[in-house]
Amino acid sequence: MVSQKVTIINPSGIHARPAGELAKVAKLCNSEVMLLVKDRALNAKSVLNLMAAAVRCGTEITIQCSGETEKEDLKRIVEAIKSGLGEAGEAYEGNQS
Amino acid sequence: MKEIRVSKKASEGIAVGRAFLVERDILVPVEYAVEEVQKEGECKRFKQALLDSAGELRALSEKDEVFAAHLEIVKDETLFDGVCQKIMDEGKNAEKAFWEIMEDYIAVFQSMEDEYMRERAADILDVRNRIMEHLKGRKKSFLSDEGDKVILVAENLYPSDTAFLDNPRVLGFITQKGSMTSHISIMAKNRGVPALVGAEGILEEAKQDDLIILDAGEGRILINPDEGTCRLYREKKRQEALRAEQYLSSLSLPACTKDGRRVKVYGNAGNLEEVKRAVAAGMEGVGLFRSEFLYMEKNHFPTEEEQYLVYREGARLCKEGITIRTLDIGGDKKLPYFSFEEEENPFLGWRAIRISLAMREVFKAQLKAILRAGSEGKVRIMFPMLISLEEWEKAMAVIEECKEELKREGKAYKSHIPVGMMIETPAAVLLAEEFAKKADFFSIGTNDLTQYILAIDRGNKKMASQYDYFHPAVLSAVQMAIQAAHNEGIEAAMCGEMASDERAVPMLLQMGLDEFSIAPSQYPKVKYLIQNSFFHPHE
Secondary structure: OEEEEEEOOOOOOOOHHHHHHHHHHHHOOOOEEEEEEOOEEEEOOOHHHHHHHOOOOOOEEEEEEEOOOHHHHHHHHHHHHHOOOOOHHHHHHHHHO | OEEEEOOEEEEOOEEEEEEEEOOOOOOOOOOOEOOHHHHHHHHHHHHHHHHHHHHHHHHHHOOOOHHHHHHHHHOOHHHHHHHHHHHHHHOEOHHHHHHHHHHHHHHHHHOOOOHHHHHOHHHHHHHHHHHHHHHHOOOOOOOOOOOOOEEEEEOOOOHHHHHHHHOOOEEEEEEOOOOOOOHHHHHHHHHOOOEEEOOOOHHHHOOOOOEEEEEOOOOEEEEOOOHHHHHHHHHHHHHHHHHHHHHHOOOOOOOEOOOOOEOEEEEEEOOHHHHHHHHHOOOOOEEEEEOHHHHHOOOOOOOHHHHHHHHHHHHHHOOOOEEEEOOOOEOOEOEOOEOOOOOOOHHHOOOOHHHHHHOHHHHHHHHHHHHHHHHHOOEEEEEOOOOOHHHHHHHHHHHHHHHHHHHHHOOOOOOOOOEEEEEOOHHHHHOHHHHHHHOOEEEEOHHHHHHHHHOOOOOOOOOHHHOOOOOHHHHHHHHHHHHHHHHOOOEEEEOOHHHHOOOOHHHHHHHOOOEEEEOHHHHHHHHHHHHOOOOOOOO
């Protein structure tokens, strides 16, 4: 099992659209992908779980991958979150203001 | 008083009544126990609802990204697993199991501190409703027979909503979306129910029980009008009623001009019920049977046998016969069970005869059904959207093939059925002389003809005022088609909106039009106009 901490940069947090994007990326991974938010563990492949967790902008979360391809998968997820989950432009504006 | 202007007139007339908002509430599902042996089937049923929802959302997501997120929710494995677990472990039906799981999620969202996130519950609700609709079939609000007269206001009305039109309380309807050629619009016209579609903003402006004046002929909707306006409209309605009475006075006399030329006045119909309406109105034949509605109301391509029964009944009902237009889909008419490729210009794309010639088996099932019905009554075949003689020859070859097959199968059919065509493309007008040598009759479809001659999309709001069949180019095309028909000794009919326009009827008579095929509700008016016009005004 490997894990890494990352901060959510989406201005409105992980709402419907970024949650959908994250779940999509997670589904491409062979390993089990969990998000640790505060005291909760979420299945990253479930968009409903992600949305229900209401992860806000600026929250630091831990990504946990376990499986044969855990290293590549972890890298993939971290990159997706860092790049704003399809909301890069909006995230940039959010940071400026 | 608020006013909304609408360019899409589904059906003319004035109605004054209270707004009845048609809401598509999803009701809390009933719980029932699922037997052990049925549990797997129940999971499958839920899976199918997910697949159907996903299919819809995939198409929607191309236009609006929010649906891509909805699609992800539908594809969420934990959702499917969770529902199946409830079905397997607790023996709950799919609706109930699904409902409970969604309730949990909705509760989580609604309790969130962040307002933005709280609003996300709407996404979940939207997805839930979509899946639920697929699971249960569409649900509509209920309108009892008793009470004030109402005008229906809805986002859209579907073929399954046509029951509303039979309710004596319903005076007319307004939809925010929808097209004039949709099933419900055509039904409204056939029944003489005033209706406007594509009324943007109506759902925001009209509240339940608001007083509404619907002047469909003028494309006006007045919400909570003042007393003066109400008086004005009451007077307008009274005048309309007087005119209607006048039209009825000579209904039993033949459709003869003042100088003695007799023409045919037939009905347009989309199903057997509408054929019956035409016959009940006094019409002796159907000049346009829109067979596509048979296809649109089913969940599969109707079989030869299914179609045969409908056409046979249609032929039996009509003393002077029924003209069956072969499948005319594409453009704005889609089938629920067949996926059409997205097209840049659907009206210039894969539609009508083009589809029939490409889907030979579907075409053959229809032609065989018509040929068989021909042995028990007067039927005529009509091809839509032709642009070339080559298409004509190909379609005729399929008819011959069908006859051969019917002969081999030992089924009774009529070998000499009149075969005609719609004149609705500029190409057909320009080649009318040639087509007239082949076809047994023409029927001018002015709705599409106007759109194609003028290069104006008939649904385009900005161009609505210029979409006009009185444009000299359209009139000239109509004249050319009639002339070409008469030169070859065949008859020319017209089955578009123009044929029931009171400004057009006298002129069409002078052009020599032989048959008017119109909505049954327009019959008294058109007949009266014919009886009071001349074929040769100066002789």
